[in-house]
Amino acid sequence: MFGREALSFSTCFVQSLATLFLSQLMASSLNPCTTNITYRCMELNLSGVPDEIPPSTQNLDLSFNPLESLTSNYFSAVPALRFLDLTRCHIQTIEDYAFEDLPNLLTLILTANPLWHLGPKAFYSLTSLQKLVAVEDNISSLADLPIGHLHTLQELNVATNNVDSLKLPKYFSNLTFLRFLSLQSNKISSISIGDLDVLQGEKGLNLTLVLSSNDIKYIQPGSFEGIHLHELSLRACFENTNVMKACIQGLAGLQVHRLVLGEFRNIQRVEDFSNGLLDGLCLVQLQEFVFICFKRFNNGTDTLFDCLGNTSTVRLVDLYLDQVSAVPTASRIHQLECKTCKFSEVPALKLSSFKELRLLRITKSKYLTGFQQKFVDLDNLEVLDLSENRLSFIKCCSFHLGGTPKLKHLNLSFNSIISVSGGLPLHELVSLDFQHSKLDNLGTVPVFVSLGKLIYLDISYTNTHVESQYVFCGLASLQVLKMAGNSFKDNNLGDSFKNLTQLLTLDVSSCKVIQVSLSTFSSLGKLQTLNISHNKLLTFDHPAYKPLQALTVLDFSSNQLTVLTENAQESLPSSLVHLDLSYNLFICSCNHLSFLKWAQEHGELLRSTELMVCISPEHLKNASVLNFDLSSCQLSAVLVAVYVGTALAGAVFLFLIYKYYFNLYYGLVLLSGCRRYADRGDTYDAFVIHSSKDIEWVRKELVETLERGVPPFHLCLHYRDFTPGVPIASNIIHEGFLSSRKVIAVISNHFMESKWCSFEFEIAQSWQFMEGRAGIILIVLEEVDKVLLRRKLGLSRYLKRNTYLEWKDREISRHLFWRQLRTALLDAGKWSRE
Amino acid sequence: MKMLNAAILILVLFYPSLSTEWPTHTVCKENNLEIYYKSCDPVQDFALSIDGCSNILTNTFNIRAAMVLRQNIKELSMDINLIINGKSILAYSQKLCEPNSRRFIFCGKKKGEHIYYEGPVTLGIHEIPQGEYTVSVRLYNGDHLTVACADFTIKNK
Numbered sequence: 001m002f003g004r005e006a007l008s009f010s011t012c013f014v015q016s017l018a019t020l021f022l023s024q025l026m027a028s029s030l031n032p033c034t035t036n037i038t039y040r041c042m043e044l045n046l047s048g049v050p051d052e053i054p055p056s057t058q059n060l061d062l063s064f065n066p067l068e069s070l071t072s073n074y075f076s077a078v079p080a081l082r083f084l085d086l087t088r089c090h091i092q093t094i095e096d097y098a099f100e101d102l103p104n105l106l107t108l109i110l111t112a113n114p115l116w117h118l119g120p121k122a123f124y125s126l127t128s129l130q131k132l133v134a135v136e137d138n139i140s141s142l143a144d145l146p147i148g149h150l151h152t153l154q155e156l157n158v159a160t161n162n163v164d165s166l167k168l169p170k171y172f173s174n175l176t177f178l179r180f181l182s183l184q185s186n187k188i189s190s191i192s193i194g195d196l197d198v199l200q201g202e203k204g205l206n207l208t209l210v211l212s213s214n215d216i217k218y219i220q221p222g223s224f225e226g227i228h229l230h231e232l233s234l235r236a237c238f239e240n241t242n243v244m245k246a247c248i249q250g251l252a253g254l255q256v257h258r259l260v261l262g263e264f265r266n267i268q269r270v271e272d273f274s275n276g277l278l279d280g281l282c283l284v285q286l287q288e289f290v291f292i293c294f295k296r297f298n299n300g301t302d303t304l305f306d307c308l309g310n311t312s313t314v315r316l317v318d319l320y321l322d323q324v325s326a327v328p329t330a331s332r333i334h335q336l337e338c339k340t341c342k343f344s345e346v347p348a349l350k351l352s353s354f355k356e357l358r359l360l361r362i363t364k365s366k367y368l369t370g371f372q373q374k375f376v377d378l379d380n381l382e383v384l385d386l387s388e389n390r391l392s393f394i395k396c397c398s399f400h401l402g403g404t405p406k407l408k409h410l411n412l413s414f415n416s417i418i419s420v421s422g423g424l425p426l427h428e429l430v431s432l433d434f435q436h437s438k439l440d441n442l443g444t445v446p447v448f449v450s451l452g453k454l455i456y457l458d459i460s461y462t463n464t465h466v467e468s469q470y471v472f473c474g475l476a477s478l479q480v481l482k483m484a485g486n487s488f489k490d491n492n493l494g495d496s497f498k499n500l501t502q503l504l505t506l507d508v509s510s511c512k513v514i515q516v517s518l519s520t521f522s523s524l525g526k527l528q529t530l531n532i533s534h535n536k537l538l539t540f541d542h543p544a545y546k547p548l549q550a551l552t553v554l555d556f557s558s559n560q561l562t563v564l565t566e567n568a569q570e571s572l573p574s575s576l577v578h579l580d581l582s583y584n585l586f587i588c589s590c591n592h593l594s595f596l597k598w599a600q601e602h603g604e605l606l607r608s609t610e611l612m613v614c615i616s617p618e619h620l621k622n623a624s625v626l627n628f629d630l631s632s633c634q635l636s637a638v639l640v641a642v643y644v645g646t647a648l649a650g651a652v653f654l655f656l657i658y659k660y661y662f663n664l665y666y667g668l669v670l671l672s673g674c675r676r677y678a679d680r681g682d683t684y685d686a687f688v689i690h691s692s693k694d695i696e697w698v699r700k701e702l703v704e705t706l707e708r709g710v711p712p713f714h715l716c717l718h719y720r721d722f723t724p725g726v727p728i729a730s731n732i733i734h735e736g737f738l739s740s741r742k743v744i745a746v747i748s749n750h751f752m753e754s755k756w757c758s759f760e761f762e763i764a765q766s767w768q769f770m771e772g773r774a775g776i777i778l779i780v781l782e783e784v785d786k787v788l789l790r791r792k793l794g795l796s797r798y799l800k801r802n803t804y805l806e807w808k809d810r811e812i813s814r815h816l817f818w819r820q821l822r823t824a825l826l827d828a829g830k831w832s833r834e
Numbered sequence: 835m836k837m838l839n840a841a842i843l844i845l846v847l848f849y850p851s852l853s854t855e856w857p858t859h860t861v862c863k864e865n866n867l868e869i870y871y872k873s874c875d876p877v878q879d880f881a882l883s884i885d886g887c888s889n890i891l892t893n894t895f896n897i898r899a900a901m902v903l904r905q906n907i908k909e910l911s912m913d914i915n916l917i918i919n920g921k922s923i924l925a926y927s928q929k930l931c932e933p934n935s936r937r938f939i940f941c942g943k944k945k946g947e948h949i950y951y952e953g954p955v956t957l958g959i960h961e962i963p964q965g966e967y968t969v970s971v972r973l974y975n976g977d978h979l980t981v982a983c984a985d986f987t988i989k990n991k
Contacts, residue, residue: 043877063946087946088902111946112902135947160947185939213939236939264939266953293937317935339935 037080041065049077056080063087063109070098070122080104087111096121103127112136120146130177131155138162143169152177159184159210166191166211172198179230182210190218191250196227204229212236212260213267217243219250224284226253233260235292236267241277244270248280255285262292265318272296275303282307292317302326308333316341322367327353335359341368346386348373352403361385369416376403383409387433391415394440398422412437413458420447431456435482438463442471443486449474460507461485469495482507484531491536493520503527509555510534516544524548531555533580540564542571549573557608558583562615563592564599582611588620590633599625662822666711669826684716685825686777687740689760691750694781695719697807698746705818706825713825716740732760737767741775742825747804748781752788752795761795777824778804858987862887866991867962874970874983877904882984890962899951901982906944908933909976917968930973962990 039053043064053060057078067089075081079101087109096119099105105126115137123129129150139145139161147153148171156178163186172178188211199207205228212235232254238244248261259281263270273296281289289311291304302325308314309328313335322342333354344367351360358380362368368389375381381404393400396418401407407426411433412418419440424432429451439462441447446468448454454475464486472478478500484507488494492515493508500506501523513535521527527548537559545551551573561584572579579602588596603609603626614620614628657664685706690698698717706713716739722731737743743764751757768775778799789796805820806813856879862869864887873879880901889895910931916924931941940949966989973981 085945087944109944109946111944112948133944135944265937266951267939292935318937 049075051077053078058104059083061085062089064089066090069093069095071095072097073100074098076101078102083107085109086113089113091115093117094122095119097124098122100125105129107131107133109133110137114138118144118146122146123150126150128152131157133157134161136160141165142167147171148174150175154178155180157182158186161186164188166195168196168198170198173203176203179206180208180210183214184210184233185213188214189216190220191216191223192220193222193225195223199227199229201226202228206230209233213264215239216247219247221250221252224251224254227255229254229256231258231260232256235260236263236269239269241270241272241274245274245277245280248278249283251280252283257286258288258290259284259286260290260292262290262294262317262319264293268293268295270294270296272298273301273304278303278307280307286311288313288315290315290317291319293319295320297321305331305333313337315339323347324350327351329353332356337361338363338365340364343368345370346373346391348375348400352376352378354378355380357381359383359385362389364388366390371400374400374402378404380406382406385409385411386415387411388414391437392417394419395422396420396424398425401426421445423447423450425450427451427453429454433458434462435460436462443467444471446470446473448472452476454478456480458482459486465489466494466496469498471496473499475500477502479503480505484509484511484534487512491515492517495519497521498523500524501526505529507531508535512536514538516541518544520544522547526550529553533557533559535559537561540568542568545573546571549575551576553578555580556584557581557611560585562587563595566594566598569595569598576605578607579605580607582608584612585615586612586625587616588614588623588625588628589617593630593633596625596628597630600628600630661819662826663710665826683714683735683739684721685713685740686742686744687716687736687764688718688744688746689736689751689757689764690746691748691754691757692719693750693754694746694748697781701807702744702746706821709818709822711822711826713822715744728756729759732763736760737763743768743776744779744821745776746779746781747784747795747799749785749788751781752784752792758792758795765798776802777821778802779821780804780806782807861986862890864888868987868989870987871984872987874972874985875980877980878902880982880984890957894954894956896953897951897955899949901949903943903945903947903949903981905975905977905979905981907931907940907975907981908942910941910981911974913970913972913974915970915972917970918965933976962988964990966990 036054037056037058039057039059040061041050042061046062046065047067049060049062055078058080060078060081060083063085064087067086069092072095075084075098081102082104084102084105084107088111091110091113092115094115094117098119099108099122103125106128108126108129108131111133112135123146130152132147132150132153132155134145135157137158139158140163142158142163145158147156148169151174153175154177156175157180159182163183166183166188196204207229208231209229210233212233214237216234216237217239234247238247261278273294289308291314297320301321301323304325305314305327309331311333314333315337316339317337318340319338320342321338322344324347327350331354334356336351336354336357336359338361341362343362343365346362346368348371351357352375355377357378360381360383363385366389369392371386371391371393384401384404384407391412392415396412397410397420401410402425404426406428408428408430410426410429410431413433413435415437417438417440418434421441424447427450430453432451432454433456435458439459442459442462443464443466448457448471451474455477457475457478457480460482461484464483466486466488472481476499479502481497481500481503482505488496488511491512493513494517497503497506497520503524504526506524506527506529509531510533513532514537516537518541521544525547528550530548530551530553533555534557537556538561540556540561542565552575554576557580561581563586564581586592599606599612606612609626610624612625613622614625620628688698688702703715703717707715716736718731718736722728722735726734745751745761745764764776780799789799805817805824807817808814856873858870858872859882860868860870861882861884867887867890869884869887871882878901880899882897882899884890885896885898908931909929911927911929914926915922930938936942938951940951943949966987969986969988970984971986972983975981
């Protein structure tokens with residue numbers, strides 16, 4: 001045991017330091033300019049005010065510390081105190097001037113200290129004290145409390161002590177601001193004439209006097225004569241019905257604003273509510289009567305309201321009251337409230353006897369299921385609240401509420417099933433609340449047609465499926481429509497709100513909406529608040545929201561937006577001050593850079609920004625949209641330069657390769673060591689067959705380009721290379737075909753007309769056949785005459801079967817022509833080598 | 835029986851309040867029903883007794899409970915959890931005190947005040963399930979600060 005206490009002490013010490021440090025830290029982080037004013041030192045085994053606490057401290061909690069006794073000037077180190085908690089500090093003695101130097105103290109809590117010595121000047125200099133709590137302090141008499149000089153005192157709590165008399169000492173006449181005096185759970189057994197003399201006249205007009213849980217046996221009639229009180233609470237004071245009845249009669253002459261009678265759930269002593277129990281109230285003037293926690297109503301309650309004729313407000317709370325019996329005809333009750341009572345049926349007929357009724361509440365009664373009676377002739381009823389019961393009824397409400405022509409506020413929320421039909425003939429109705437009651441029939445037929453003055457309508461979570469666009473017809477004045485948790489036809493808001501031109505607030509959250517029509521909001525030009533959160537909207541269709549020019553608050557959270565497009569950003573109403581886009585499915589990629597940038601620039605417009613998180617890409621999942629690094633989307637200049645440079649170099653390289661393809665090829669061929677001329681004895685690269693009339697072209701184009709270009713080809717031309725003196729045919733064979741690797745035939749109309757050409761071509765064909773290699777390259781020089789071509793059948797067939805080159809006098813065509821020709825000439829050489 | 839209750843009460847109230855691990859108290863020990871409890875509030879233990887264990891099987895039984903408040907209970911709510919094999923099977927929640935309707939006499943009490951509750955409790959169930967299980971009860975105030983917390987171990991054979 002000793003070891004544990006030693007350990008605990010060191011823990012406390014550390015804890016106290018930590019507490020002080022932490023609290024200081026918190027204060028300085030809140031506002032670096034003000035020093036800390038609140039210190040909580042609860043249960044730290046302190047035996048005095050700790051030295052660490054600065055003089056500027058205003059709130060000090062020293063509860064559960066063993067202070068033992070308060071000597072004079074005990075709190076001189078903390079003169080600025082306004083709140084001091086000394087709960088359970090084992091204080092037995094408070095010496096004179098213990099609270100000297102605390103002129104600002106407003107609240108002093110002395111709960112649960114075994115006080116046995118209080119110096120007569122113990123509370124001196126508490127010149128501002130407003131609240132003194134002396135609960136469980138072993139006080140046996142109010143006269144023992146030296147508090148007569150506390151002129152500013154407003155609240156005195158002496159509950160759970162041993163005070164045995166209500167005799168208020170003379171000093172109470174000094175406490176002119178006293179508003180609350182609790183003597184609950186003391187030992188007061190009787191109240192006599194003279195006990196409350198100091199309150200005579202109007203001195204107690206603002207005073208709440210709590211005498212609950214005293215075992216009062218007797219109240220002398222006349223004790224309260226001429227006393228005005230604000231409130232008198234007498235719960236669980238009487239041991240049986242007779243004592244209660246007699247004591248209430250003892251209240252005769254009292255004028256009180258509110259009287260609280262009854263018991264507690266766990267203290268039920270009065271056997272029965274017998275007739276006449278409250279008869280004494282006939283001699284009490286009261287505005288409000290509260291009857292609370294009373295269980296036993298076996299003998300009927302015929303007299304419950306007998307003496308409440310002049311009371312304007314009656315509250316029946318937590319009573320086992322299952323019916324309303326007789327009601328006096330001349331009742332002037334304006335407000336009647338039954339909370340947690342045992343009614344099984346709304347006692348509408350009986351309650352209709354309260355002709356002056358303006359407000360009626362029957363709430364939180366779990367046995368209340370039926371509503372079959374009607375209210376009759378309640379001409380003044382303005383507020384009817386039947387919320388939080390288990391009501392289940394049909395044909396609401398033309399039958400039930402036909403007799404309440406002035407009804408302005410109707411609350412049927414949190415009930416079971418209500419079937420609305422036949423319209424609501426409540427022309428004066430201003431607010432109507434059905435939330436969380438299951439509504440039948442709403443959504444298909446217009447039932448609000450006659451509610452032209454309705455301003456507030458709540459049908460949230462009523463299982464309503466809006467099928468018709470006329471559901472809200474007739475609600476010309478409606479300003480607030482709350483219909484969260486319902487559904488719409490095709491999950492589209494459609495034209496449901498087209499008549500609600502005065503609407504200021506609309507809540508359609510959790511309605512499974514996937515689409516908003518272009519005309520949905522067209523008549524909502526005055527709308528200021530729109531909650532469309534918790535739906536399934538994929539996009540913000542900005543043209544649909546265009547009519548909402550007065551919108552200040554838009555809650556679009558918990559939808560499926562991936563981005564707010566630039567058009568949508570621009571079309572947001574200029575009046576908007578609050579936009580909630582949290583819990584959407586934002587994609588934080590550079591494709592949506594404009595949105596991400598916009599979001600970061602409009603931090604003051606957006607709400608719950610910490611919940612505006614990215615859903616993708618994976619590495620940014622659950623990161624805040626506002627923390628997205630915009631610079632990650634901007635490429636650096638160096639990188640761009642490198643990219644461009646590389647691309648240019650690549651392009652130049654490819655161009656060079658293209659341009660010098662043949663040079664390279666030729667070089668490669670030479671390098672490979674293949675000496676064609678020497679190896680194979682071919683003198684020429686190609687023998688050119690052409691008509692002598694095309695010699696101009698051959699000389700200027702063919703010879704010029706092939707023999708002077710790179711690689712240099714060597715052509716065999718009859719006018720140049722044939723040996724003179726040798727027959728032409730021999731020349732053709734020897735010089736032409738046998739010395740050349742290739743044959744180039746220049747086809748033209750002249751070619752076809754020339755016999756030599758035909759001869760040469762035929763030989764070439766047979767030579768090609770004999771040698772077994774593709775040696776003939778055809779060049780079609782000009783548009784060939786079809787008739788001539790057909791006549792030269794062999795040539796025509798050859799042209800059909802083989803590819804040939806066509807000469808066209810255009811730059812690009814020429815370029816391609818020469819490339820093809822060169823390739824053909826080179827390629828054949830290679831082919832022949834293999 | 836009453837002597838025993840008083841003894842438990844005194845023992846618990848004067849138990850050094852600096853410990854964090856509280857002892858297990860016995861509420862009932864009869865032939866086929868055993869109920870123990872242990873405070874799970876690190877700040878304090880509390881005293882509880884039931885007048886006659888067999889009454890638990892009837893609908894309503896009287897309990898006595900005592901403790902010193904560490905928090906104000908202007909508002910007071912109660913969470914009850916039935917735990918079998920470490921899994922919460924059933925949860926029940928109820929508001930005991932509301933600022934405007936003080937149903938119980940302890941409602942509205944402040945930090946440091948002593949609560950002694952003596953009164954009937956209705957479980958609302960007609961029989962106690964067989965087997966061994968834990969019922970965790972937590973009372974908390976309007977600021978969600980723990981007012982009292984206890985784990986009951988019930989063995990019903």
